[in-house]
Amino acid sequence: MAIVVRNTNYNGEVLEKILTLAATGNEIVEKGLIYVIPGVEKKISLPRIKSGKMLQKRKENPQVEDSKGNFNYSEKSLDPVDFMAFTVFNPRAFEHIWRKWQPKGNLVFAELPPEGQNALLEELIKQVKFELGDHYINGEFGDDDDHLMNGILTQAAKDTELIIVSTSKTTMLEKLKAVRKAIPKALRSNPNLRLVMSVDDFDKYDDELTERESKNASETDVNSKRYKGITIETLAAWPDDLIVATLCSPDADGNWFAAVNLQDDQDVIQIDKIANASELYFFKLLMKADTNIAFGEEMVVLDTRTSPVFKSSEKTLASDVEKLSFKAAGESKEVTITASGEYSVSAAPAGFTVVGTDDGLKVTAEKNTSGKAKAGNLVVTLDSDKTKTVDIVLSQAAVDEEEGGA
Numbered sequence: 001m002a003i004v005v006r007n008t009n010y011n012g013e014v015l016e017k018i019l020t021l022a023a024t025g026n027e028i029v030e031k032g033l034i035y036v037i038p039g040v041e042k043k044i045s046l047p048r049i050k051s052g053k054m055l056q057k058r059k060e061n062p063q064v065e066d067s068k069g070n071f072n073y074s075e076k077s078l079d080p081v082d083f084m085a086f087t088v089f090n091p092r093a094f095e096h097i098w099r100k101w102q103p104k105g106n107l108v109f110a111e112l113p114p115e116g117q118n119a120l121l122e123e124l125i126k127q128v129k130f131e132l133g134d135h136y137i138n139g140e141f142g143d144d145d146d147h148l149m150n151g152i153l154t155q156a157a158k159d160t161e162l163i164i165v166s167t168s169k170t171t172m173l174e175k176l177k178a179v180r181k182a183i184p185k186a187l188r189s190n191p192n193l194r195l196v197m198s199v200d201d202f203d204k205y206d207d208e209l210t211e212r213e214s215k216n217a218s219e220t221d222v223n224s225k226r227y228k229g230i231t232i233e234t235l236a237a238w239p240d241d242l243i244v245a246t247l248c249s250p251d252a253d254g255n256w257f258a259a260v261n262l263q264d265d266q267d268v269i270q271i272d273k274i275a276n277a278s279e280l281y282f283f284k285l286l287m288k289a290d291t292n293i294a295f296g297e298e299m300v301v302l303d304t305r306t307s308p309v310f311k312s313s314e315k316t317l318a319s320d321v322e323k324l325s326f327k328a329a330g331e332s333k334e335v336t337i338t339a340s341g342e343y344s345v346s347a348a349p350a351g352f353t354v355v356g357t358d359d360g361l362k363v364t365a366e367k368n369t370s371g372k373a374k375a376g377n378l379v380v381t382l383d384s385d386k387t388k389t390v391d392i393v394l395s396q397a398a399v400d401e402e403e404g405g406a
Contacts, residue, residue: 019287020038026132042079082288083288088282109269120271162296165181167304193231195243196248197238210223242304257294262288331365335360352374
């Protein structure tokens, strides 16, 4: 998308160069975790859609009612807000760049040819540290210079569709286990799926892996940035004790988006003397930017900070069955458990075993050779709220005269 700034004398190539340098010179962009859309002049809808299953048997004359897999457009938008970059520098530090175009006198940036402006801007940007990377992540729009725009985490906190995970565990391994368990199955094999955490949190994870491995593990090597096949990304600006799993991509198939542009203003770029008698010059750039997430249901969040921003609206625990009846010959049955966080299961009664599954529990009754009916119960308890429990009554016939028990 071309950069459109109508009311300026600067060459379009120069404007694109400065915007690219300012918008992409940060970690979250360089790692390909966010899709940056340049040249956004006004509010736009996020360019992200999802579709359901569309395949079906062939029909000679399909009708509207045969339609499947309707496209689901993200209802989120990007609405860039105005701010500026401003710093002071000494042009003598860059004299080797611009002097060949202006052999005499002081620097006059506006009179440099596009080639000269580009050359000077490129060197200048190396010195000017744009903090957009931090604002892309933690930004909050407000009235002072520290609150320029809303970042990804601020926008995500407004979304009611987020998958919020809670856990009482304190190790990184247990935290990652809780996050992975909450990731929708449809996303688990997506190549864009990432686990995002702070540098310090990854260091803790790395130390845990090293301590857990055999005595032959090298304490000088860094473990792979992966958990159960999912790539881990670390960001310097990311808060500690916050783990997010979502789709990340530098294209429109990710879940994080940013829009940036230069303001449509005659003074979009200013490089001039601070004062007539001063040797110092100022650099001023008028910009606008915004971020957002496309689908909250594609973002799993575990926030274990002292004052968490992301909280479960309600702690819930439910089972799809209240009773399980088994044949005397023995069999296994599955139970779907729906919970807002991790849960524990009581010890199984004699003759029964219980194992966890992706969706809940698998209960197995061994062959009943006692000649008597067996009975007992399982108690499922929500770890984060021990008052939330589910009782599942188990029974097994003495003999298989009751075929097809529930």
